[in-house]
Amino acid sequence: MARSALLIGNISHARKEWDDLSSLLELKEYKTGSRDEFLSKLKSGDFDDTFVVYRSNESTGVTGPFDKELVDLLPSSVKYITHNGAGYDNIDVKACTARGIHISSTPIAVNDATADIAIFLMLGALRRITVPFNAVRKGEWRGKAFGLGHDPKNKVLGILGMGGIGRAVAERAAAFGMKIQYHNRNPLPADKAGNAKYVSFDDLIKTSDVLSLNLALNPSTKHIISTAQFDMMKDGVVIVNTARGPIIDEAALVKAIQSEKVFSAGLDVFEEEPKIHPELISDDRVVLLPHIGTATWETQKDMELLVLENLRSAVEKGELVTLIPEQSK
Numbered sequence: 001m002a003r004s005a006l007l008i009g010n011i012s013h014a015r016k017e018w019d020d021l022s023s024l025l026e027l028k029e030y031k032t033g034s035r036d037e038f039l040s041k042l043k044s045g046d047f048d049d050t051f052v053v054y055r056s057n058e059s060t061g062v063t064g065p066f067d068k069e070l071v072d073l074l075p076s077s078v079k080y081i082t083h084n085g086a087g088y089d090n091i092d093v094k095a096c097t098a099r100g101i102h103i104s105s106t107p108i109a110v111n112d113a114t115a116d117i118a119i120f121l122m123l124g125a126l127r128r129i130t131v132p133f134n135a136v137r138k139g140e141w142r143g144k145a146f147g148l149g150h151d152p153k154n155k156v157l158g159i160l161g162m163g164g165i166g167r168a169v170a171e172r173a174a175a176f177g178m179k180i181q182y183h184n185r186n187p188l189p190a191d192k193a194g195n196a197k198y199v200s201f202d203d204l205i206k207t208s209d210v211l212s213l214n215l216a217l218n219p220s221t222k223h224i225i226s227t228a229q230f231d232m233m234k235d236g237v238v239i240v241n242t243a244r245g246p247i248i249d250e251a252a253l254v255k256a257i258q259s260e261k262v263f264s265a266g267l268d269v270f271e272e273e274p275k276i277h278p279e280l281i282s283d284d285r286v287v288l289l290p291h292i293g294t295a296t297w298e299t300q301k302d303m304e305l306l307v308l309e310n311l312r313s314a315v316e317k318g319e320l321v322t323l324i325p326e327q328s329k
């Protein structure tokens, strides 16, 4: 049986590069549908010759997460999942590893666009920009609730998760005159840390004026920022989240904003997207974006190209270019 690649969802910017792969293997697409239909197709053997699955940006909307139920139904021919996204919390890594399936994600390609949005949210939150931003369009000039904001200059920026995105945030923040500290599982070598100082998790929480979340979501980072952490923070701290919603306990964040412990928050991600806690929506101290960190032409194209580079490498060399860290140990 010929080997095939199965695309779930769509490719929008690198169609030609996808089509070019037809010289290597058969290309199949599952563009739209439902989880139930996809699972029944898996059960009835429709995808039995699949060697590699391309999970597009919108694939979770099509099939739901690649949880254990779905992964266990993948045919034994599947050896690789090339995922389009830096975060792969929608894939059950353990279930894939147990089945000998290797996964790639798209780090690097997302760094600049995501860091740009983090800085946008940080500046917006420091200025509590939602009030004047909305008021001026309603003919209310600055708005009744308008108040002065804060400068980033001389503030301590704490970065939780100093991977590619965290480092790109640090580089940008340095240009605003911020003092930068970070916490990571391991301190970075000096050439990668730049001027950022390594501190413990508790020190990061206790001493940052602005806290930027740039770490991956996995079972050990879910709700890593909750009531106990908010209680430890400086009064008037600013929170920026461009990583994944469930890293913050959203209900605890709402309370911390309402008690003024938190001056403001800039959020691109939420616990139950596309649902947003109603008290975040109604609170104009919060700057909200609908998960658009990587939503630029350039970055979307780079991400698709990186997925396809992984796919090609899987077929030609039997290895992935950006294998996820859990499987590279």
Ligand SMILES: O=CC(=O)O
Binding pocket: 084, 085, 086, 087, 088, 110, 293, 294
């Ligand atoms: O959220 C975006 C990504 O994971 O790339």
